[in-house]
Amino acid sequence: MTTSNVGALSCPTATLAFDGPPGAGKTSLLAALVPVLGDRCVFFSEPNIKLANGPQAPIHPGTAAHTLWYLRSERLRMAALPSCxxxxxxxxxxxxxxxxxxxAYCFATRHPDAIPYSKALGYYSQHIAPALPDDMRTVILQIEVEDSLxxxxxxxxHPRWQQWYDPDLLERMSVFYREHAPELCPRPPLIIDTGPLDRDAVMTIVAxxxxxxxxxxxxxxxxxxxxxxxxxAFAIPYNATGGAAVLGNPVTSAFPYRDGQMQMFQLGSLYRVGDHTHPWNPLKSNLFTEAIS
Incomplete structure (x- = not known):
């Protein structure tokens, strides 16, 4: 893990999470914010199970096991956030x-192997909610299903993304973000309906x-x-990582970040220092080994 300006700050001024249904504009906002903020921010890509390997990967296949991996990843990420x-x-x-x-996925999916929403909510209440920073700000981006599509x-x-184009799934996710998500945030979230707004208008609200x-x-x-x-510089590592099936498409050009270069993709980022390139993860990898326990 590389650091910058060691000793300049003892803690972050703010923690800001972006969430919302597919197509609401979350990735576009982050793709604009991270390059301009540079070393002033530390950026966490969303957990991506396809990037997990070795002791970090789930032992069992199936929707329930994968969903539990994401729940546990969130718990570990929140617990490690202050020190990181x-x-x-x-x-x-x-x-x-x-x-x-x-x-949102647990609420919306109808997959027969899925973890019931009530069970996922219980896990959140017991393991994730106590670890959430009290001052964490949340921006929920809303969008109508038709606008999302x-x-x-x-x-x-890519065929892997087919379920995220199911109108019924998207509608149920929209219900979750409207009716349930606000009460699951440490403080009242900022809710932005991005459908009628262009990106500059959304950025102004976020600013x-x-x-x-x-x-x-x-x-x-x-x-x-x-x-x-x-x-x-990232083409070979991108393809070796799995290309669009794992990382999605690029959302930024390469830009300077923390003594190296980064390029952000829809589902992760690649980071290069010298001749070494790897998926960006500000946490040490051993922090995620508990995700399979």
Missing amino acids: AAAYNAELVLLDRNHLGVL RRRGRHPT TELAAAGITLPAHVATADPQPPIDG
């Missing part, structure tokens, strides 16, 4: 999803939320290129 943020001396911790994402081209670019937490942004934060190419 301090190690990076970050003003701001940015989270691409938190516990709301896996709870339209923004994403109505058809997945106001950050300013309230003491984090200033440049006067204008450019929205990310909607279809950036895969940087040449």
Whole structure:
């Protein structure tokens, strides 16, 4: 783990998590924020089970085992958040999803092997809620099902993403984020209906939320290129990691980040220092070994 400006800060000024149904604009916002904030922030990609291997991977296949992996990953991530943020001396911790994402899935799915929502909620109450930072701010991005499908081209670019284009699943997720998610946040969330708004308008609202937490942004934060190419330095590692089936498509160009270079993708980020490239994870890998216990 590399750090920057060691000793400058003892704790982050703010922790901000973005969540919401597919197509609401979460990834686009983070793709604009992380490059402009640079070393002022420490960024957590959403947990990605396809990047887990060895002792980090779930032992059993199936929807229930995978969902439990995501629940446990959230517990471990929240528990490690304060010490990790301090190690990076970050003003701001940015989270691409938190516990709301896996709870939304449990609420919405009708898969026969799924963990019941009541059981997932019980796990959250017992193991995740006590570890949530009291000052964690949550931005819930809302969008209507039709707008979600339209923004994403109505058809997945890879068969793995097919379920996220099911209108019934999306509608149930929308119900969760409207009716249940707000009460599962440590403090009242900022809720933004992104359907009628362009990206600049959404960014302006988010900038106001950050300013309230003491984090200033440049006067204008450019929205990310909607279809950036895969940087040449990351092309081989991207394909070796699994390409679009694992990481999705790129959402940023390569940019300087914490003594190296990073390129963000829909479902993870690649980080390069010198000749070594690996999926970005600000936590030491052994912090996730408990996810299979």
